Amino acid sequence: MYESTVLSTTKGAAGVFTEGLGKRFDDLWALRDLDLEVPAGSVLGLLGHNGAGKTTAIRILTTLARPTEGSASVAGFDVVDEPGEVRARLGLAGQEATVDGLLSARANLVMIGQLYHLPKSEARRRADELLERLALADVADKLVRHFSGGMRRRLDLAASLVAQPPVLFLDEPTTGLDPQSRNDMWELLRELVGGGATLVLTTQYLEEADRLADDIVVLDRGRVAATGSPAELKARVGGERLELSVGSPDQAAAAVQALEAFADGPSDADELLVTIPVRPGTRLMEVARALDGAEVDVTDVHRREATLDDVFLTLTGADAPLRKAA
């Protein structure tokens, strides 16, 4: 049953499927009309701001919340009718890195292994293996409450992998991490994904979904705003942005005009800050030359990856996330 690699899951035939899934809290729909299709071995990125319904979706799929309407199945079992079967087949790394601060890292993993009903020796072996692989072996016997945010997240990931479940749910695995820890986490997740894990991942970062997911579902206030592969979304949104700080508001239009040749979509000007989606491969030197040639008063230029806000801006044409998207 177990794979030889540490960072792996059990191959299953069925992934995660939902149909018309909805959850209402009092008179607020936290989630509505969610249709997901995550075939076994693929990675779904649920992308959205706080309150978009990402965690609600994860809680329903991991049997922690009951859907108000619609249906969902995980690893071939219905989350409402057969929650026990579902729980035996899922791994969850929650948003709050829910590990026990008053136990050591090793004791946490052994406990979780036992609660998956692994024999104690097997639970111990898996704990050691995962601690080693996730660079926690040195602190295996330290209390978790002394851990940094990055260490806690890695331990939380280890906890979700203890039983090598066929389906993994990771709720914002990198939120709140410093860039170094985030990169470490991405590396681990890429390895996991490479090993064929079926994974549902939520994130607020377009870049993260882009790097890890086969398919992306953008959620906005409980509803699906857009779906597609990272390539498709990027084709619609554009991958990179130029941000220019201009000396005065009237210079904004001049800057947009000067850079028209590089633009890959509509620009956005906000007082002294101009954001222009640019074609991939645009060179900063050429940008500087064009601005200089047009004598635009620019105080700063930098290039960045598209963010979730850019997605919403492009898809909905508004700064603030809208209820219904194009």
Place this chain on the structure above:
Amino acid sequence: MRTYASDSLVFARRNLAHIRQIPEKLIDVTVQPLMFVLLFAFVFGGVIAVPGGDYKEYLMGGILVQSIAFGIMGPATSIVTDLTEGIVDRFRSLPASRSAYLGGHMIAELAAMTLAITVMTVSGLIIGWHIDTGVLSALGGFGLLLLFAFSMLWVGTLLGVVARSTDSAMGTLFLIVFPATFLSNAFVPADGLPDGLRTVAEWNPVSIMVAAVRTAFGNPTALPADASWPLVHPVPCALIGCALILALAVPATVWRFNVRTTD
């Protein structure tokens, strides 16, 4: 059923490991009861006269019951902490039996209570307390104490799954447990109290429990001739009381826990 038992033991080991990490929890069940025994025996012992016996003989039933009543705090605070920190979510996403989590708390807390009762019994015996009945009755007395502990722990567990925060749980408990244990016959005979308070103390379930324990251990109960009916028949009343508490608290706790941890 077998997985329920083994899952409960896994959770119980977790709680016992917590006690190792938070020494205060161990102090609550060792040093604190010992301190109470010594304080009351030597500070008040000299000034409180008890009809029909020595104050130390009288005191121990009260101390034991009072310390057990304060044991409500243990599960209440640890369960609120778990619930507010979200770790129960992880437990509930695992294939372990869901109420085994509560069972684990109960096992660990009962173990702590047994330790507290042992510490008090031994320190009581050292300072001159006697059990003046036969073995069976004495065992019955300890059985009664454990039953009372079990009932109080379920009340604490119920508070833990109801309370919004550790502070609110502690505050509520202090407001209930403090007056309930002191407005009783635990430390002084109730007939010395002013009329209104005397009635409260005589019908107080804590008083009945204390009287039952004193009876089982053959210690002086110092009851006046006109004592309330339950005080005159403390053992059956105490048993019925514990049964009532359990019949209400156990289902209420399990129900509330399931509601609270499932959206």
